[in-house]
Amino acid sequence: MSDFDYDLFVIGGGSGGVRAARVAAQRGVRVALAEEDRYGGTCVIRGCVPKKLMVFASEYAGVVDEARAYGWDLQAGAFDWTKFRTSLHAELDRLEGIYRNLLKSNGVETFDTRATLVDPHTVELADGRRKTAKHILLAMGGRPVKPEMPGAELAITSNDIFHLDALPKSMLIIGGGYIACEFACILNGLGVEVTQYYRGAQVLRGFDDEARGLVAEEMQQNGIRLHLGTNILSLERDKSGLRVKATNGDEELFDQVMFATGRAPNTENMGLEALGLELGRNGQVLVDKYSQSAVPSIYAVGDVTDRVNLTPVAIREGMAFVETVFGGNPTPVDHDLIPTAIFTQPEMGTIGLSEEAARDIEPVEIYCTSFKPMQTAFAGSKQRVLMKLVVSQATRRVMGCHIVAPGAGEMIQLAGIAIKMGATKEDFDRTVAVHPTMSEEIVTMKSPVRTA
Structure with a gap:
C-alpha cells in the first residue's frame, strides 16, 4: 500500500480537472477532486455553454425580417429574458449533474470545498482536514478581473x-x-x-x-x-x-x-509560492511541455497555466498529463495550429497565422474574397462575409485560414483538419466546390490578391 491517501489529488472541477480525474480513475488510479464552486467550471457554468445559448437566443432577432423577405408573414414579439434565463439555469444544472455523475461513476472521491497546498504532497481542505497524494494537479481555472479605478x-x-x-x-x-x-x-x-x-x-x-x-x-x-x-x-x-x-x-x-x-489565473492564497512553485507575471503556474511545475509532484493544466485558454485545450492537457504520469508515456501538449471560433455576429473562425504574423516569418501569398452571401443578399441585407487563406510561397502550405461568416465556427473545424495535416494551396484547389455554399469560396480562389 502507498503511504499516500491518493495517487492523484485534483484541485478544480472544470473541464481540464474533471477529464484528468475521470481518465486517471479509469486506469485504476486512486483519485480525489476538490471544487469550491460548481462542477463544470468556467466553460459550462459561466462561459462557452451559457454564452453560446445566449448567442442562439440573440440571433432570432433578425430571423423575422429575413423570413418576411422570403415571403413569410411573421411578426416579431418581445424577448422574454426571465423565461430564457430560467431555461438556461435549468440546462446548466443538468450539465453540472452530468459532471458530478462522471466523477462518481468512475470512483473519484469528491470534496465540495476549497483546497489549498501545504507541501508538495499535501492539500488542506477548508474545514482543516488534510489529504495526501503522490501527485497533485492544479486545475483551478481563471476569473475575470476589473481594472483599478474609482467606481x-x-x-x-x-x-x-x-x-x-x-x-x-x-x-x-x-x-x-x-x-x-x-x-x-x-x-x-x-x-x-x-x-x-x-x-x-x-x-x-x-x-x-x-x-x-x-x-x-x-x-x-x-x-x-x-x-x-x-x-x-x-x-x-x-x-x-x-x-x-x-x-x-x-x-x-x-x-x-x-x-x-482580461482574466487572471486562480492562484491567489493557494500556498503555491511557499512551496517553491514558480508563478508568471499574471499569476499563472509556470509549467514545462508536460504540464509539470517547478515542484516535481505538482502539475497544472488549463487556464491556471495561461497558455492557450480554451476548453478543448484544457481537456487535451488533462489527457496528456494522465498519459505522461500514469500511462508511462511522456506526452507533450501540442499547442500548434489550434482552430478557434469567436461567436460575434457574424462569427469568426480562424486557424494558424494571421497575414501579419506569417509575413514576418517568410514570404506569403494572400488569397482572399469578400462577398454578400446568397441567403442574406436575397433579403436585402448589406452583410458581408470573408474567406481568406495565407499561403507559404516556398512550401505552398496553408499557414492560416480566416473565415468571417455565419457558421464560421462549424467551417473552421473542418478546414482545421486539412491545415493540421499540412495541406497545400493545391490540395485546396483539387477539392471540388460544394455549390451553392459560402464555404466553396475556400477552394475556388485561384489567384492571390497580393504577396507579402
Whole structure:
C-alpha cells in the first residue's frame, strides 16, 4: 500500500480537472477532486455553454425580417429574458449533474470545498482536514478581473451576465477581446442599446487584421456604438444610472457597465509560492511541455497555466498529463495550429497565422474574397462575409485560414483538419466546390490578391 491517501489529488472541477480525474480513475488510479464552486467550471457554468445559448437566443432577432423577405408573414414579439434565463439555469444544472455523475461513476472521491497546498504532497481542505497524494494537479481555472479605478465595483463582469434580474435598456462594455465583442453582439441582438469602448486601435487584437476589421464593421452596421482608442476614467452611481467619464471627454449615463478587460489565473492564497512553485507575471503556474511545475509532484493544466485558454485545450492537457504520469508515456501538449471560433455576429473562425504574423516569418501569398452571401443578399441585407487563406510561397502550405461568416465556427473545424495535416494551396484547389455554399469560396480562389 502507498503511504499516500491518493495517487492523484485534483484541485478544480472544470473541464481540464474533471477529464484528468475521470481518465486517471479509469486506469485504476486512486483519485480525489476538490471544487469550491460548481462542477463544470468556467466553460459550462459561466462561459462557452451559457454564452453560446445566449448567442442562439440573440440571433432570432433578425430571423423575422429575413423570413418576411422570403415571403413569410411573421411578426416579431418581445424577448422574454426571465423565461430564457430560467431555461438556461435549468440546462446548466443538468450539465453540472452530468459532471458530478462522471466523477462518481468512475470512483473519484469528491470534496465540495476549497483546497489549498501545504507541501508538495499535501492539500488542506477548508474545514482543516488534510489529504495526501503522490501527485497533485492544479486545475483551478481563471476569473475575470476589473481594472483599478474609482467606481469599478459598480460594474459587472461576464460572470454576472447570466444572473441579471432584467436586461438593461443600455449597457457599456469595456474591452476589445473576444469576450467583450461576443457579449456586445449578444446583448445588441437581445435589444439592449450597446456601446463598446476599447483603448486599442482595433478590436480582437492578435487576430488577422482584415478579418477583425470586417467583424468591427459588421458590429457597427448592426447598431453597436463602437468607440476605439477610448477608455474610462471613472464610474459613479447617479439617480438615473451609472455615470461614466471617458478618456475622449465624453460623459454618459448607462443602466449597466460591464468590464471585459482580461482574466487572471486562480492562484491567489493557494500556498503555491511557499512551496517553491514558480508563478508568471499574471499569476499563472509556470509549467514545462508536460504540464509539470517547478515542484516535481505538482502539475497544472488549463487556464491556471495561461497558455492557450480554451476548453478543448484544457481537456487535451488533462489527457496528456494522465498519459505522461500514469500511462508511462511522456506526452507533450501540442499547442500548434489550434482552430478557434469567436461567436460575434457574424462569427469568426480562424486557424494558424494571421497575414501579419506569417509575413514576418517568410514570404506569403494572400488569397482572399469578400462577398454578400446568397441567403442574406436575397433579403436585402448589406452583410458581408470573408474567406481568406495565407499561403507559404516556398512550401505552398496553408499557414492560416480566416473565415468571417455565419457558421464560421462549424467551417473552421473542418478546414482545421486539412491545415493540421499540412495541406497545400493545391490540395485546396483539387477539392471540388460544394455549390451553392459560402464555404466553396475556400477552394475556388485561384489567384492571390497580393504577396507579402
